[in-house]
Amino acid sequence: MEDLMFILMDGINFAAWLFLAAVGLTLIYGVMKILNVAHGSFYAMGAYVAASTLGFWFDNNMPPFLSYVALLVAAFVAGFIVGPIIERVLLKPQYDRDEHLILLITYGLFLILEDVLKLIWGVDPYFVSQPYELVGSFELGDMIYPSYYLLMAGLALAVGLGLMLLLNRTHFGRMLVSVIHDREISSAMGINVGRMFAITFGLGVSLAALAGAFTAPTVSVTPGMGVEVIVLSFAVVVTGGLGSLPGVALAAVMMGIVRAICVFYAPELELFVIYSIMALVLTFRPRGLFSIAEARKI
Amino acid sequence: MKLRRALIASAVASAAVGMLPAQALADNHGGEVKIGIVTFLSGAAASPFGVPARNAAEMLIQAFNSGKAPAPYNTKGFGGMKITPVIIDEAGSGTNTVTEYRNLVQREKVDLVVGYVSSGNCLAVAPVADELKTVTYLFDCGTPRIFEESPKQFAFRSTNHAAADNVGAALYLKSIGLKAKSFSGINQNYAWGQDSWADFERSMKVYYPKAEVGTSQMPKLFAGQYSAEISALLRSKADVVHSSLWGGDLEAFILQAVPRGLFKRSTVVLTAGEPAMFRMADKIPDGTIIGARGPFGLAAPDTELNRWFRSQYSDRYNTPPTYPSYHMAHGIMAAKMAYERAMKANGGKKPTSEQLAAATRGMTFEGPGGSAKFALSGGQQAVGDYAYGQFKKVNGKPTITNIKRFTVDQIMPPDGVKTADWINSGFKAK
Numbered sequence: 001m002e003d004l005m006f007i008l009m010d011g012i013n014f015a016a017w018l019f020l021a022a023v024g025l026t027l028i029y030g031v032m033k034i035l036n037v038a039h040g041s042f043y044a045m046g047a048y049v050a051a052s053t054l055g056f057w058f059d060n061n062m063p064p065f066l067s068y069v070a071l072l073v074a075a076f077v078a079g080f081i082v083g084p085i086i087e088r089v090l091l092k093p094q095y096d097r098d099e100h101l102i103l104l105i106t107y108g109l110f111l112i113l114e115d116v117l118k119l120i121w122g123v124d125p126y127f128v129s130q131p132y133e134l135v136g137s138f139e140l141g142d143m144i145y146p147s148y149y150l151l152m153a154g155l156a157l158a159v160g161l162g163l164m165l166l167l168n169r170t171h172f173g174r175m176l177v178s179v180i181h182d183r184e185i186s187s188a189m190g191i192n193v194g195r196m197f198a199i200t201f202g203l204g205v206s207l208a209a210l211a212g213a214f215t216a217p218t219v220s221v222t223p224g225m226g227v228e229v230i231v232l233s234f235a236v237v238v239t240g241g242l243g244s245l246p247g248v249a250l251a252a253v254m255m256g257i258v259r260a261i262c263v264f265y266a267p268e269l270e271l272f273v274i275y276s277i278m279a280l281v282l283t284f285r286p287r288g289l290f291s292i293a294e295a296r297k298i
Numbered sequence: 299m300k301l302r303r304a305l306i307a308s309a310v311a312s313a314a315v316g317m318l319p320a321q322a323l324a325d326n327h328g329g330e331v332k333i334g335i336v337t338f339l340s341g342a343a344a345s346p347f348g349v350p351a352r353n354a355a356e357m358l359i360q361a362f363n364s365g366k367a368p369a370p371y372n373t374k375g376f377g378g379m380k381i382t383p384v385i386i387d388e389a390g391s392g393t394n395t396v397t398e399y400r401n402l403v404q405r406e407k408v409d410l411v412v413g414y415v416s417s418g419n420c421l422a423v424a425p426v427a428d429e430l431k432t433v434t435y436l437f438d439c440g441t442p443r444i445f446e447e448s449p450k451q452f453a454f455r456s457t458n459h460a461a462a463d464n465v466g467a468a469l470y471l472k473s474i475g476l477k478a479k480s481f482s483g484i485n486q487n488y489a490w491g492q493d494s495w496a497d498f499e500r501s502m503k504v505y506y507p508k509a510e511v512g513t514s515q516m517p518k519l520f521a522g523q524y525s526a527e528i529s530a531l532l533r534s535k536a537d538v539v540h541s542s543l544w545g546g547d548l549e550a551f552i553l554q555a556v557p558r559g560l561f562k563r564s565t566v567v568l569t570a571g572e573p574a575m576f577r578m579a580d581k582i583p584d585g586t587i588i589g590a591r592g593p594f595g596l597a598a599p600d601t602e603l604n605r606w607f608r609s610q611y612s613d614r615y616n617t618p619p620t621y622p623s624y625h626m627a628h629g630i631m632a633a634k635m636a637y638e639r640a641m642k643a644n645g646g647k648k649p650t651s652e653q654l655a656a657a658t659r660g661m662t663f664e665g666p667g668g669s670a671k672f673a674l675s676g677g678q679q680a681v682g683d684y685a686y687g688q689f690k691k692v693n694g695k696p697t698i699t700n701i702k703r704f705t706v707d708q709i710m711p712p713d714g715v716k717t718a719d720w721i722n723s724g725f726k727a728k
Contacts, residue, residue, distance in 0.1 A: 220549035
């Protein structure tokens with residue numbers, strides 16, 4: 001029984017991180033049909049921006065608990081500056097081209113951004129653990145867990161609910177759903193599809209940066225930290241169904257909990273269990289758990 | 299016609315004679331020794347390993363060229379010849395590494411190479427060193443396989459291999475009288491992590507025959523998230539937790555595990571922990587067993603050479619040298635000593651690669667970490683004493699206390715014996 005509690009706690013913590021890391025990727029694909037290989041670099045960008053922000057914040061004795069707000073603001077500011085610029089300059093001219101070309105462009109962008117991050121922040125690692133330590137810890141059985149895990153889970157829940165509300169309850173969200181289903185009809189109906197793409201890309205980049213920003217206090221921010229995230233994010237997104245928010249959430253929870261079970265009882269399986277889940281799901285549901293139904297065009 | 303032939307003949311002869319000194323000068327680089335330095339200057343391994351190693355190389359080469367190093371390295375350059383470094387980044391695939399190595403030797407025409415942190419790169423480069431007949435001192439990589447799998451002629455390793463790290467860890471636990479009924483581990487899931495855990499587990503079975511394995515966690519390299527692994531380690535309630543994690547992974551593990559009480563519940567051994575101990579001095583609890591992959595860093599012997607090395611490095615870079623810096627120092631000092639030994643044997647001429655290799659085999663040399671000898675694997679593998687200690691903050695400064703020193707025969711297998719066989723025999727195989 002105690003083991004079950006620990007597995008759930010660790011599983012949900014990992015699931016929250018997976019969801020935050022992957023949700024921006026599925027949003028961009030859902031709206032723009034772009035598999036953004038540079039997603040990991042935006043995650044890393046968020047982590048570095050967080051490191052700089054927190055360094056400034058605590059060096060200047062700003063209110064410690066407002067550092068979480070600073071992280072949120074820093075991630076979204078960075079995302080909405082970088083995202084739309086990249087979308088307008090690099091991606092927009094290619095929308096009429098083959099989607100494989102856009103994939104390659106995002107791969108090139110990933111390579112460029114890895115070096116840009118090194119140019120700006122160097123190769124030295126940064127660690128900014130104050131937000132991680134600030135909220136203390138709690139006991140679960142005879143195990144101590146950092147309360148930061150609950151904060152991450154809460155953030156993932158808030159992001160998920162926020163996106164669902166945005167898509168289903170706002171005017172902007174309804175326009176976005178329309179673009180998701182058919183951009184030609186949406187354009188014919190007067191929706192500025194180009195602007196929707198720019199905003200969506202900015203939002204997707206911001207969500208990736210947000211994941212990196214809130215991960216930064218728990219790790220050492222080092223070059224190359226985005227590479228691992230791309231692979232995992234793809235696995236989660238593909239398992240959940242490209243473009244599906246509920247799919248990403250369910251896939252993240254499944255993978256988090258199964259991975260925690262393996263770590264406890266069969267650590268040698270942990271390395272590939274996430275990809276095994278992906279393979280198993282795709283075997284029976286090739287479009288993922290919750291793929292968006294697409295009308296066949298004649 | 300006769301005059302024309304004579305003029306042509308004399309022109310050809312003059313050109314030939316004129317070329318000879320130029321050719322000879324080209325071979326001698328005008329009294330210069332070009333040394334290729336290869337280490338990580340980008341990527342996750344740059345900060346903990348590559349940059350400290352490069353810094354040590356630059357500092358030492360400058361000191362040697364100006365003749366300001368202490369004895370036995372107080373002569374200028376290598377035998378009076380100016381040392382010119384060609385420093386390149388080790389980052390990239392194994393194929394890329396080999397290509398860059400060939401470029402160093404064939405295009406840059408370096409006389410020797412000191413390099414390589416990654417065991418994979420060492421394994422890739424060692425046969426090429428023999429193919430191109432270029433003396434290469436592998437200064438940091440840990441895999442025992444370089445010489446255990448096949449003999450080499452021009453590839454050397456100037457420091458103990460990784461068996462020493464993990465045998466030494468188990469021996470240290472025994473030497474401080476730690477009682478261990480069980481032990482667990484968390485190591486990166488690739489050759490370094492797997493070999494480290496395997497050697498440690500085997501050694502613990504010799505020193506603690508009744509101890510059981512709690513759990514062996516093998517997260518992916520650069521995973522960064524260790525929540526579940528830490529829970530599993532805590533749940534195992536092991537007396538000892540072994541880890542060969544390095545770089546960002548080690549720092550993330552410390553950040554995540556310390557608040558959860560893992561370091562209080564178990565004695566944690568960080569075999570490659572020394573590079574992190576200064577940056578994370580506020581996070582690492584007292585009593586954590588720290589390895590510096592040899593008698594390096596704060597566990598180095600108190601010699602004039604070590605004091606000089608530490609003060610020069612600290613003054614120049616505002617941070618103390620860590621073990622990668624020491625490893626590089628040993629590589630370059632071995633190169634200098636071998637070079638001058640070879641020159642003494644050949645009447646003062648610039649040695650050929652064969653002469654340099656012959657001079658290196660069996661050579662004993664001094665470094666800031668103490669003396670070492672190229673004694674194993676036909677004289678290609680250097681061995682030296684070892685040290686482990688425990689982290690302690692004294693007056694706010696990180697130090698290493700309770701240092702235990704081990705001799706070569708306690709932590710490295712004898713010549714011709716594979717590491718696994720030696721450990722499994724209870725360290726008795728000869």
